[in-house]
Amino acid sequence: MAKLAFLGLGVMGYPMAGHLQAAGHEVCVYNRTTAKAEAWVAEHGGTMGATPRDAALGAEMVMACVGNDDDLRMVCVGDDGAFDGMEEGALFVDHTTVSAAVTSDMYAAAKAAGLGFVDAPISGGQAGAENAQLSVMCGGDAADYDRAEPVIDVYAKLVRRIGESGAGQMTKMCNQIAIAGLVQGLSEALHFAQKAGLDGRTVVEVISQGAAGSWQMANRYETMLDDQWEHGFAVDWMRKDLDICLSTADENGASLPVTALVDQFYKDVQKLGGGRWDTSSLLKRLQALD
């Protein structure tokens, strides 16, 4: 059992940190909004730090799940950042979805400070975090990954090292590219079912058992049909991810026409006020166009 820190207690980080504490690790949490850290300590035990540096002091491993590139920089190397509090040989594990560029910068900064850095973005949604069923895709030095794997395993269904530093974030981009078109397809199918006067639930019961079945269909069709959007993976975060995918594709020459189109659809959802809605709100956009 290890002394750990966890930075960022959002939709994903809050339950992930909880699983680590429940597994017997000694967890110190940090969250920008202190009330969430206080609630976490009241619920799970453990301790909280006033800054990322504070939380990271003496930790063998520091996990983070914050918002975007700037947030990651801030908690790693900003004022009172975690790297400053970590002892030589300690390991930073980043679960945030960020660009390959910031990952490369943080990996280099960690190395210079005698620390390890593993990029370890996640997939599986809020339910995956709450039920410890995340898919975790990692990049970094093999020895660092080997140390991180048993800890990450506490909230993972599957954890794997894909390659050197940055390979985890590149794999997460593949994940988001695969999801974007799929969610639009699912939204169009449910929209069409409604227009055709079919019962959406019965339609999904049948087609989910055939070739159209997907995680999105299984986990999102009920909330979509019930017009519920205030949960899950925020549209603002998805646009951040698609921006990373599209700019990386500009660099490596990949062609992503559907991803670019769906990104514009998510922009429409933001204009409808849905920046914090779940990504399945592409259906809401189609309904709004009626």
Ligand SMILES: NC(=O)c1ccc[n+]([C@@H]2O[C@H](COP(=O)([O-])OP(=O)(O)OC[C@H]3O[C@@H](n4cnc5c(N)ncnc54)[C@H](OP(=O)(O)O)[C@@H]3O)[C@@H](O)[C@H]2O)c1
């Ligand atoms: N939700 C999902 O289904 C899902 C799935 C896979 C991957 N992800 C990725 O996981 C990451 C977190 O997602 P989430 O849904 O958990 O987001 P969230 O609920 O918005 O939580 C973000 C967390 O980061 C903290 N934070 C943001 N900026 C910060 C800063 N500058 N300094 C310190 N802390 C900061 C927030 O603190 P406050 O409490 O103060 O706002 C909050 O604890 C994102 O990169 C997202 O793309 C999410």
